[in-house]
Amino acid sequence: MHMSPVRDDFRRSQLAIAALFFLLGFQYATWVSRIPALKARLDLGEAQIGLLLMTCGVGAAVSFPLVAVLMRRFGSRLLSVISALALGVVLVALSVVPDYPLTLLVLFCDGVAVGCLNVAMNAQGAALEARYARTTMSRLHATFSAGSLLAALLASGVTAFTGTLAVHFGLAAALLAVLVVVARPGLLTDDAPAAAQDGPDQEQDGPDQEQDGPDQEQAPAAKKDRRRFALPAAATLWMGLAMVFGTVTEGAMNDWSALYLKDVVNAGAGLAPLGIAVVSVMMVLARIFADGWRTRFGDGRIVRTGSLLAGAGLALALLVGGVVPTLIGFACVGLGVAAVTPCVYVAAARQGSDALSLVAAMGTTGLLAGPAVIGFIADATSLVWGMAAVAVSAAVVSLCATRIGWPAPEPHPEPHPEPHPEPLDGRLAPDAG
Incomplete structure (x- = not known):
């Protein structure tokens, strides 16, 4: 029996967003699995390897202000695509980087890209749940582990034929690019405006918007976003x-x-x-x-x-x-x-x-x-x-x-026959204390 358009749209977006989670797990496990090769090529000690791992984590942790700005400006769909492609570039850079300081810089950038994709893909998953009133976030997170597993298997297979990082990371980067191209059409496009308007102040904003109009309310809303960012x-x-x-x-x-x-x-x-x-x-x-x-x-x-x-x-x-x-x-x-x-x-x-x-x-x-x-x-x-x-x-x-x-x-839990942005805003506000 033919599935309804709503079910088709939900499944299409679910698979596209799952590809992002899979991609993040795959990219991380790819370069982590080759740390021994990086250590040998750059002649690193144990402490230097520890600093490499720490640098990646620091990049992700300090990316918060940048991610918040990029999410408001570009939305989660575009930010997902850009950050996912950046992670592929990181793999290519790691395969050719000539010295330790530049490796630290590359992995710091990797951490920032991870922070961007982490926020953007989870925003996509949350928007998908809200739009179709169906839970899916846990399965999406499970695909992250699947990506890590496949990356480990690929690393084992590639190293059986060659120890060259350029071959392994180039192949992995190409796979990431294919995933981005395939996933991009199914990603949600209207989650960023909704996210900017939701939260505890939503009910207070509603009457003001009806009274003043969306154009007059735009500047105060932006200021409110900045206040939430600061406090x-x-x-x-x-x-x-x-x-x-x-x-x-x-x-x-x-x-x-x-x-x-x-x-x-x-x-x-x-x-x-x-x-x-x-x-x-x-x-x-x-x-x-x-x-x-x-x-x-x-x-x-x-x-x-x-x-x-x-x-x-x-x-x-x-x-x-x-x-x-x-x-x-x-x-x-x-x-x-x-x-x-x-x-x-x-x-x-x-x-x-x-x-x-x-x-x-x-x-x-x-x-x-x-x-x-x-x-x-x-x-x-x-x-x-x-x-x-x-x-x-x-x-x-x-x-x-x-x-x-x-x-x-x-x-x-079944999706509504005709999901659209208006009910989405209502479902975004917490309804249970």
């Missing part, structure tokens, strides 16, 4: 904190789970990597199904319950000890935090592009600084206390989630 609303800060502690939990599990299994639980060398595998697999599986849970239970309940599950499961595993209880606790973390990032991104997007940019930057900061903080705690005490801090971090996400105005669950 974020309390709700935006709570979202940012939830994102920080959520990404701290994610990043710390990826960086410290194997070492915990080996040094604390005394797992064998073959079992230690299972910590990362368990967390990753549970996160991907949960994100595949989480959109249905969001539709049924609502984003707020999913974030609160999931983060509590992550914190409690990990804390119990630390108390009990043993390989199997520890892996079960790690699985609880992967399951519990999987939907945190997608849900918070959707909530931030409803407040406008400035809020989304700030929350994304705070999330990057948590992902960057979290594993290091856990390392400092472990060095001062023990790795058990370091992992206990991860459990506390997950519980803090649940606390922050109680202060965020989440949308109510959609009683009818």
Whole structure:
């Protein structure tokens, strides 16, 4: 049976936006997988490699002011295309860059481009949910992991034939360009104006717009956007904190789970990597199904319950000890935090592009600084206390989630017959405190 035009349009845009998430995961994993080759070609030490990774993260974290301006000026569709193409250029530059200082500059630019694409693609995903009243953000985030997996497989295949970075990165950049060309027609075009007008002040703006007209209201609206940029609303800060502690939990599990299994639980060398595998697999599986849970239970309940599950499961595993209880606790973390990032991104997007940019930057900061903080705690005490801090971090996400105005669950997840921008604005305002 032929699908309705609404379903066709939703699926077309969903696949296009998913391509952006896939692209970001693919690009990052491509160059990270070749760090040994970069190290050998540039004759770098361990500390210099650490600075390379830090520089990329710093670029993404400090990109917030630039991203906010670019989102208001160009919108998420054009910014997605530009930043995605820039990531391909970064790969080509990394394959030919002659020295370490220029490599640092290239990776700083990579971090800025990552920050731009991260905000723009999540704005696209949030706009898609709002337009069709259907949840999809969790599946979109799952495609990021799929991109990382494919990049790792491609790296393994290419290095079996040649160790030349130019061949590998050139092939990867070409694939990124193809993805951008294929995805571009399906990206949403009208999300930027809506994002600029939504948020808590929307109802107050409505009467003024009817009285003064859109032309007279344009300048005050721009000034209001600048005020929000300078002084974020309390709700935006709570979202940012939830994102920080959520990404701290994610990043710390990826960086410290194997070492915990080996040094604390005394797992064998073959079992230690299972910590990362368990967390990753549970996160991907949960994100595949989480959109249905969001539709049924609502984003707020999913974030609160999931983060509590992550914190409690990990804390119990630390108390009990043993390989199997520890892996079960790690699985609880992967399951519990999987939907945190997608849900918070959707909530931030409803407040406008400035809020989304700030929350994304705070999330990057948590992902960057979290594993290091856990390392400092472990060095001062023990790795058990370091992992206990991860459990506390997950519980803090649940606390922050109680202060965020989440949308109510959609009683009818099917798309409306004729979606258009007017109902979209109404759905962007939080309707549940």
